[in-house]
Each structure stands twice: as structure tokens, then as C-alpha cells.
Amino acid sequence: MNRANWKRIVIKVGSALIAPNQQGCSSHYLLSIAQFIVKCRAEGIQVVLVSSGSVAAGSHMFPNQENTDIAVKKAMAAAGQTEMISTWDKLFDFPSAQILLTHADLRDRERYVSIRETLFSLLDNQILPIVNENDTVTTDKLKVGDNDNLSAMVAAAADADALIICSDIDGLYDKNPHENDDAKLLSWVENIDESIYAMAGGAVKGGVGTGGMRTKIEAAEKAVSHGIDTFIINGFTELSFNMLLDGKNPGTHFQAYEVPMKENVHWMRHTSNAQGEVIVESNFAASLEDNTEELTSSEIIDVKGEFSVGDTILVRKDDGTKLVKAKSNYSSCLLNFIAKQDNEEFASEFEEKTGPIISNQHLANLEKE
Numbered sequence: 335m336n337r338a339n340w341k342r343i344v345i346k347v348g349s350a351l352i353a354p355n356q357q358g359c360s361s362h363y364l365l366s367i368a369q370f371i372v373k374c375r376a377e378g379i380q381v382v383l384v385s386s387g388s389v390a391a392g393s394h395m396f397p398n399q400e401n402t403d404i405a406v407k408k409a410m411a412a413a414g415q416t417e418m419i420s421t422w423d424k425l426f427d428f429p430s431a432q433i434l435l436t437h438a439d440l441r442d443r444e445r446y447v448s449i450r451e452t453l454f455s456l457l458d459n460q461i462l463p464i465v466n467e468n469d470t471v472t473t474d475k476l477k478v479g480d481n482d483n484l485s486a487m488v489a490a491a492a493d494a495d496a497l498i499i500c501s502d503i504d505g506l507y508d509k510n511p512h513e514n515d516d517a518k519l520l521s522w523v524e525n526i527d528e529s530i531y532a533m534a535g536g537a538v539k540g541g542v543g544t545g546g547m548r549t550k551i552e553a554a555e556k557a558v559s560h561g562i563d564t565f566i567i568n569g570f571t572e573l574s575f576n577m578l579l580d581g582k583n584p585g586t587h588f589q590a591y592e593v594p595m596k597e598n599v600h601w602m603r604h605t606s607n608a609q610g611e612v613i614v615e616s617n618f619a620a621s622l623e624d625n626t627e628e629l630t631s632s633e634i635i636d637v638k639g640e641f642s643v644g645d646t647i648l649v650r651k652d653d654g655t656k657l658v659k660a661k662s663n664y665s666s667c668l669l670n671f672i673a674k675q676d677n678e679e680f681a682s683e684f685e686e687k688t689g690p691i692i693s694n695q696h697l698a699n700l701e702k703e
């Protein structure tokens with residue numbers, strides 16, 4: 335690892351570290367993380383904290399409630415969030431700022447750019463941003479769902495050099511170590527492929543974590559393609575942080591791409607999600623990355639989902655091959671109408687006036703994957 339290059343890092347802290355006994359927040363494990371943050375800042379490294387734990391911190395305030403009820407969980411998050419933020423805040427003698435996000439904020443390009451600007455402004459003023467998902471307002475459609483993926487999106491938005499995911503375990507093992515005594519720790523992952531995902535199991539049943547290793551690998555995949563070195567480390571032990579400060583890898587290091595994706599293409603590929611699909615014939619051969627105008631209504635055989643002008647859509651072939659993710663210049667309703675037109679002259683005249691079906695702005699080419 336090359337810590338000398340770090341100018342900005344994102345540290346993600348899992349619930350088990352914040353509220354280990356689900357009896358409110360404890361600073362027990364947070365002290366060494368806070369010290370690490372202080373030392374990084376003293377070296378001139380800007381730090382963004384992504385902290386889980388609002389539900390785990392709030393659960394003790396709901397003694398007779400079942401944790402599984404979604405409305406109660408949201409209430410736990412609302413109540414626990416204040417306790418979690420104030421626990422962190424007490425550990426620092428510099429100001430911190432709370433940022434609560436949903437996927438709806440991140441997938442909208444304007445809001446995403448606004449989040450980036452806020453992060454940079456806080457960092458330039460030596461304020462520590464503390465980010466969590468806004469669990470109270472999320473629905474299935476709006477949420478990221480786990481803070482591992484959220485931390486990768488935040489790391490990309492902040493143009494971070496490293497993402498450090500502090501977990502309750504030493505890193506990624508070749509199989510779930512809680513179920514397999516012979517599991518071995520991987521200290522280095524160069525390529526994230528299906529064999530890496532196959533190693534990952536879920537979170538401990540009945541535990542406070544969300545997602546287990548799978549969401550951490552998803553996060554690493556998002557981050558490394560943006561040139562962000564990613565580490566999964568054991569946040570329970572101070573040694574992990576001392577090793578990082580000494581430039582050593584204490585857990586699993588996922589190697590960053592040498593040539594990262596451009597920021598806006600990365601956003602389209604990894605943060606924005608497709609609201610619908612446009613399906614073309616399997617023999618469609620044009621490169622939409624070179625010319626989006628090659629996609630005309632006569633090429634479209636189906637339109638799936640409901641989307642509005644400006645929403646992200648996936649263009650794919652009938653055989654399932656993904657072509658591009660791009661901003662739609664048409665609503666699904668209008669696209670359906672012109673794609674189903676028997677009168678081709680009408681459709682092409684309409685498109686001439688209205689412009690290309692997809693925008694080339696922020697387009698992500700999925701063909702090379």
C-alpha cells in the first residue's frame with residue numbers, strides 16, 4: 335500500500351463498533367478510530383467518516399418492540415442517530431457535521447454534485463463530515479440499503495484516495511470464518527470477480543450488521559474502479575490503525591485501478607441506477623459510446639419500466655447483453671409511443687425534432703464488462 339499518496343480518505347464504521355451490546359452507544363471501540371482520524375488529520379489527510387449504528391444505538395429505547403418491524407426500525411434510527419453523532423462529536427476537539435443521504439439524493443446528478451460541493455466545503459474548513467443513510471425517510475425504492483455501498487459512493491463523490499471499512503472481523507476470508515474453521519484471510523485482492531463474491535457470506539443472523547461481506551466486496555468494486563484503494567480491517571483492535579499509520583495492511587487490501595474511470599462515468603455506472611430498460615435487437619452493432627444517435631426508435635423492440643426525461647436507463651440487447659447506461663431524453667410513455675409507431679416517417683421526423691433518445695452526457699459503456 336502507498337499511504338504517502340493519501341490526501342483524502344473515507345472511513346466506514348460498522349454498527350458492532352458503535353453499539354456493541356445494543357445498549358446505546360459506547361466509545362470503547364471508537365477511541366482508537368477517533369485517534370486514527372486525529373492522526374491522519376494532523377498529517378494533512380482529509381477524512382470523511384461514514385458511520386452506521388443509528389438503529390443499533392436506538393434499539394434500547396424500544397424495549398418491548400420487535401426489531402424486525404420496519405416502522406420501529408426507522409424510529410430506532412431517528413432516536414439512535416442523535417446519540418451516535420453526539421458520541422462521535424465528544425471524541426473530537428474539532429467540529430463535525432451530520433450528512434444524512436438516501437440513494438435518491440445520490441442518483442440525481444444535480445443533488446450528487448451538490449453533495450460533493452458540501453463535502454469539499456466542510457473538508458476545506460477542517461470540519462469532519464459524518465455520513466449515514468437517512469433511514470427514517472427511505473423506502474425500498476429510495477435506499478442504498480447498506481453503509482458499505484454508501485461509503486463507496488461517498489468515497490467516489492469525495493474523490494478519496496482510500497476507503498477503509500472497519501468491520502468486526504480481520505478482513506475477507508476465502509469462506510465465512512464463523513462457519514468454517516479452516517477459512518483463510520486474503521490480504522490482497524487484485525481483481526474482483528465472481529470467485530471473490532463466492533467467498534462472501536451474509537451478516538451474522540440476529541447481529542447488528544447489514545450485508546456481511548458481500549456488500550463490502552460490492553463497495554470495494556465500486557471504489558477501486560474510481561482509483562480508490564480499499565481496505566477491510568478489524569475495527570475492534572487498535573493494532574489495525576497503528577499498522578495503517580505505519581503504511582502496513584492490517585486486513586484485506588483491494589487494489590485500485592491504475593487508470594480510474596472518469597468521475598461522471600463512474601457516477602453513471604456505480605451510483606445512478608436505471609429506472610427502466612430499452613431493448614434492441616440482438617444484432618444491434620453500433621457503438622453508442624461513439625454516437626448515441628445510432629439508437630433510434632426503429633431499433634427499439636421493447637421499453638420496460640416507467641421513467642421520465644433525465645432518468646437513467648439501461649440499453650441492452652434482446653439476448654441480455656448490456657450496452658450502455660445513459661440519461662434518457664424521452665419518458666417511457668413517449669418512447670413506447672414512437673417505438674410502436676407503424677408510420678416510420680412519423681417516428682423519424684419526431685426524433686429529428688426532439689433529438690437523440692439517449693444523452694451522451696455521463697454515458698457509461700457496459701460492453702467491455
Ligand SMILES: Nc1ncnc2c1ncn2[C@@H]1O[C@H](COP(=O)(O)OP(=O)(O)O)[C@@H](O)[C@H]1O
Pocket residue numbers: 348349350500501502503505506507508509510511512533534535536537538541542543544545546547
Ligand atoms: N468470507 C467472509 N469473510 C469474512 N467475514 C464473512 C465472510 N462471509 C461472511 N462474513 C460475515 O460478515 C460479517 C461482517 O459483516 P457485517 O456483519 O455486515 O458487519 P459490519 O457491521 O462490519 O458491516 C462477519 O462478522 C462474518 O460473520
Ligand SMILES: N[C@@H](CCC(=O)OP(=O)(O)O)C(=O)O
Pocket residue numbers: 347348349350385386387388389390411466467469479480481482542543544545546
Ligand atoms: N444506516 C444503518 C446502518 C446500516 C448498515 O449498513 O450497518 P452495518 O452493516 O453495521 O454497517 C444504521 O445507521 O443503523
